[in-house]
Amino acid sequence: MPNSLKSTHSIQITELLRIADRTVPISKDQFIFREGEIAEELYMIVSGNVQISKVTADGRELTLRICGENDICGELTLFTDNPKYLLSAKVLVEGEMAIIRKDVLEKAIFENSALGYEFMKWMSDHFRKTQTKFRDLVLNGKKGALFSTLIRMTNSYGIQKKDGILIDLPLTNQKLGDFCGTSRESTNKTLNELKRKGVISNEKGKITIHDSDYLKNEIGCENCPAVYCNIE
Template sequence: MKEVITKILNNIHQHHRKLHFHDRDELCVAKVPIFSELYKTELEKINSLVIGSRHKKGEILFMQKDPIDHLYIIDSGKVKFYEVSSEGKQQIVKILGDGDFFGELSIFTDDVSNLNAEVIYETDICMISKDDFKIFLRKNPNILLKITEFLSKRLSEAENLIANLSLKNSDQKIASWLLTMGDKNGVYSSNGIKLKLYLSRKEIADFLGLTIETVSRKLNQLQNDRIITIVNRQEIAIHDRSKLEELSDI
């Protein structure tokens, strides 16, 4: 295990690169909502603290019980966070994408990670060390309020996930997931809401607490009912949002 972790860390360090952006729209930190109220000069100051790295699909950023000593910002790409049961079954807890951040709890505690973090699509990560970020927060205390707001939002999302897994049936889980993904990542067009999938059928099943067979069967049924179209294994078009809302029991 130590050799695996060492290899992971070495790969990360090999990919590290300093980010030097000048236009506000190009600043990695400008994508993060908690920094939305900062002026360009302040953004440039915090961006000067950033170390960037590029990661391929399947790379592990950190594992359960690893110490977290950075704030991570996803400049582009997708990262999944999951637990592994004693039987080896993976339970995906959340998936973060462009402009999302994680590791913020390390600012307040010295706890280790309770989840594994794995890249599911080529991803650019910006990192700010815990100590550097603490110094920045002392000069910009309003950012703490923003972080608190986002922590509350994530707690609410976690509660919704628990409700989905424990109280909803398979039809409701699939419909709720499609609605959530459509709202977050969907692109509206004349043909409905185009939704690009970054997860395999197995990962979708792990996330929803279902079997692969059930996920495939339920998606095919939605297509037969003309509620969605399965364009390919990585893209779905939602045609009837109101019907999905009925199915999700909203």
């Protein structure tokens, strides 16, 4: 069982593991579920990372968040009839996940008021994060969306170093562009501009932010709490 529990729903993690149907290993590039498939289960990530994404009308993939330890995915199907997954979930980093049947979890939420409260709180936080991300995508344009994504990633995966903040997550330019709804070429161009200005550097697929204030000033960052301004 993980040692670190996320504050949004940490009290009931042990309860979720107790009602889980089974725990299974997950492998890199494995799809846990795909958009449009019949939804009968939810998933809690015990270890590893899972990318949640949606295919847009023009065929591009838009990455909405990355689930890590103790995160839940597939939750949008709760309390709906004949549910289908609205998004797709693909493994980025191998690990382990607990599988919870939808009907079992719904029953547990009705019977356990503390669990129900934690889920309401978690869903409220989740929707607020999604709203702020779409706000950034709509209002700041492609370049601003990339700046916003980098800021969010420092809050989720940032490690403070002497010369800046290392985003401790391997990212190709294509994957980074998927978070912003932009092409790999557009992402390359913007990242190269930031490198020339000394705002970022990239080594072995990991980005270090040397001047986060530059990124924040460019998009008029409101300095939202990190609990909302993240990529999870």
